[in-house]
Amino acid sequence: MEASKKDIRALEKEELQHFFQQHKAPSFKGTQVYQWLWQKGVHNFDLMTNLSLDHRELLKQHFEIKHINIDQQQRSSDGTIKNAVQLHDKLVVESVLIPTSKRITACVSSQVGCSLDCVFCATAALKRMRNLNADEIYDQVVAMDQQSNYYFERPLSNIVFMGMGEPLMNYKNVLEAIDKITHPEGLGMSPKRITLSTSGIPKMIRKMADDQVKFGLAVSLHSARQEVREQIMPFATKFPLSELSEALTHWYEYTKKQITFEYVVWEGVNDQKEDIQALVKLCRQIPSKVNLIQYNAIDNSSMKQAPKEVIDAYIHALTQARIKVTYRRSRGEDIAAACGQLANKLEAQGKGAINI
Numbered sequence: 001m002e003a004s005k006k007d008i009r010a011l012e013k014e015e016l017q018h019f020f021q022q023h024k025a026p027s028f029k030g031t032q033v034y035q036w037l038w039q040k041g042v043h044n045f046d047l048m049t050n051l052s053l054d055h056r057e058l059l060k061q062h063f064e065i066k067h068i069n070i071d072q073q074q075r076s077s078d079g080t081i082k083n084a085v086q087l088h089d090k091l092v093v094e095s096v097l098i099p100t101s102k103r104i105t106a107c108v109s110s111q112v113g114c115s116l117d118c119v120f121c122a123t124a125a126l127k128r129m130r131n132l133n134a135d136e137i138y139d140q141v142v143a144m145d146q147q148s149n150y151y152f153e154r155p156l157s158n159i160v161f162m163g164m165g166e167p168l169m170n171y172k173n174v175l176e177a178i179d180k181i182t183h184p185e186g187l188g189m190s191p192k193r194i195t196l197s198t199s200g201i202p203k204m205i206r207k208m209a210d211d212q213v214k215f216g217l218a219v220s221l222h223s224a225r226q227e228v229r230e231q232i233m234p235f236a237t238k239f240p241l242s243e244l245s246e247a248l249t250h251w252y253e254y255t256k257k258q259i260t261f262e263y264v265v266w267e268g269v270n271d272q273k274e275d276i277q278a279l280v281k282l283c284r285q286i287p288s289k290v291n292l293i294q295y296n297a298i299d300n301s302s303m304k305q306a307p308k309e310v311i312d313a314y315i316h317a318l319t320q321a322r323i324k325v326t327y328r329r330s331r332g333e334d335i336a337a338a339c340g341q342l343a344n345k346l347e348a349q350g351k352g353a354i355n356i
């Protein structure tokens with residue numbers, strides 16, 4: 001019997017309503033269960049107190065609730081919290097909660113490992129094991145919202161898909177999760193507070209635009225020169241910059257949303273005048289802003305962030321061209337929670353999980 005139980009969270013609201021009808025119960029019971037699962041984030045049928053004991057029993061006979069567990073937690077001296085998230089099949093991903101005075105941002109994973117091969121990213125060294133389900137993505141957000149309330153007495157304000165994995169290689173589940181995050185019967189968050197970060201998969205960027213998504217788009221560009229980008233993001237041979245910029249133009253035409261380019265400047269990689277000029281040229285073609293990111297060193301890598309003068313030269317050239325540019329300092333470096341450092345290497349200093 002145990003083996004045949006279905007994960008109740010794989011069911012749509014209509015399917016839950018239908019289930020109750022089939023069992024001679026009113027369909028609104030299905031709506032109530034849906035709300036317990038998605039709005040209130042309950043992981044136990046016995047907590048669904050507006051259901052009769054018989055109905056709870058019925059659910060237990062047919063379903064189980066698969067959910068994530070925060071296995072381990074590490075806190076950075078800057079307040080950042082890194083969570084090791086254990087999935088029902090014992091695989092682990094990481095998610096990071098980043099507090100600032102203005103916002104509290106949850107950085108969410110979309111895959112276990114990653115199939116892309118960016119040479120500067122620690123996650124790239126992990127094999128892609130599988131895509132996360134929509135509920136596994138959603139659960140990370142719920143867990144971090146609870147942490148945010150617990151530690152900082154404020155709800156989450158923003159979500160970024162910048163954790164492990166490439167969200168556009170798990171498009172359906174990521175969109176389904178965002179649907180639940182933004183739906184009034186879910187967390188009811190505004191899509192304007194959500195940013196999806198992609199390494200740049202043209203076909204999927206077009207699809208997102210055609211699907212009229214309402215969240216923001218960030219693209220990990222790192223170079224506007226094809227030959228340089230191929231060196232640091234080898235998959236870019238399959239997805240050349242020419243196609244990427246066409247897809248981004250399509251995105252802007254359909255969504256009227258500016259794109260954020262994420263960009264790290266490395267010594268000896270993209271620190272030349274031509275690199276800066278190429279970026280300015282691309283930003284002139286595509287309505288965009290640039291987020292310069294501090295490089296977070298990873299094991300076995302000889303890459304080094306370029307000196308301040310080069311970063312300043314980028315900032316100067318972009319500003320002159322009236323392109324908005326920000327420089328982002330890393331958060332959570334001391335616990336390997338910063339961009340590109342997520343690799344499931346949890347040290348013993350973890351403080352253990354809070355029970356939420």
Ligand code: SAH
Binds near residue numbers: 164293297
């Ligand atoms: N696959 C998605 C999301 C995950 S990476 C993407 O590529 O956008 C999130 C961000 O961290 C990306 O902008 C990525 O380029 C950046 N990043 C990866 N490794 C990094 C490192 N070592 N230092 C700084 N940023 C890094």
